[in-house]
Amino acid sequence: MVSACGDSLQKPTGLENDNEDSVVVLNDSDKADFEEESEKETTKKEIAEKEDNQDNDDKTEKKKSENSSQTKKSDGQTSKQTKESKKKTTKSGSNKESKTAKKNKPKSSETSKKSNKSSKKGNESSKPKKDVVTISIVISSSEVPLGPTEIEIESGDKVLDVFYRATNQNGIQQSVRGAGGSAYIEGIANVYEFDRGQGSGWMYRINGIFPDRGVGAVPVEAGDRIELLYTVNLGKDLNANLQPFRR
Numbered sequence: 001m002v003s004a005c006g007d008s009l010q011k012p013t014g015l016e017n018d019n020e021d022s023v024v025v026l027n028d029s030d031k032a033d034f035e036e037e038s039e040k041e042t043t044k045k046e047i048a049e050k051e052d053n054q055d056n057d058d059k060t061e062k063k064k065s066e067n068s069s070q071t072k073k074s075d076g077q078t079s080k081q082t083k084e085s086k087k088k089t090t091k092s093g094s095n096k097e098s099k100t101a102k103k104n105k106p107k108s109s110e111t112s113k114k115s116n117k118s119s120k121k122g123n124e125s126s127k128p129k130k131d132v133v134t135i136s137i138v139i140s141s142s143e144v145p146l147g148p149t150e151i152e153i154e155s156g157d158k159v160l161d162v163f164y165r166a167t168n169q170n171g172i173q174q175s176v177r178g179a180g181g182s183a184y185i186e187g188i189a190n191v192y193e194f195d196r197g198q199g200s201g202w203m204y205r206i207n208g209i210f211p212d213r214g215v216g217a218v219p220v221e222a223g224d225r226i227e228l229l230y231t232v233n234l235g236k237d238l239n240a241n242l243q244p245f246r247r
Helices: 006-010 028-104 108-126 159-170
Strands: 132-138 146-152 174-177 184-188 201-206 225-231
Touching: 132 159, 146 159, 159 174, 159 225, 184 201, 184 225
Parallel strands: 132 225
Antiparallel strands: 132 146, 174 184, 201 225
């Protein structure tokens, strides 16, 4: 028998490509379509990346703007607080200065008043003090036309001079008979001698002593205590004992 020829033996049987990689062969039109699709995909990727980058940039800008606005707000608050603190400091300083000024402000009115008082006291102290005596007029324990009263005296005054001055200053009625050393007091406050009996009339006493001379003859001295007294029994009711005085 004759075997098959060589050509027939080399003819592929269809089993040789089972374990080999398949190779796709594209014609020109397919290649163009493939390249176009690749370019489209690349363009889409680029656009997507650009959009992502734009979103990221927008987010970054938004954060920056938010941060800047927060920074401005914080700066504004800080400046406001600083201004308020400055105002408070200025007010407190001005208040302190005003208080200090008030404290240090010279009290001119009070000072002038004090100076006036001091000057008055100085004038009073510089002025020579006038001599005074004390005089009183008593009719009875229930009738006192004049209580103890100080009266200024002058050099050479007698008891009669002090009597006139006291009754005139206090509006007390009086009646005197005679003048000088012979002067005699008839009535005081409308109460006269003999009004309350034959032994009634007016007497006087100086420093507890009943002088033996009339009111127009006895001189007075500073500090004397003069009493005009009404007797109803020639002085016995007053325990009067006439004595020489300042002769």
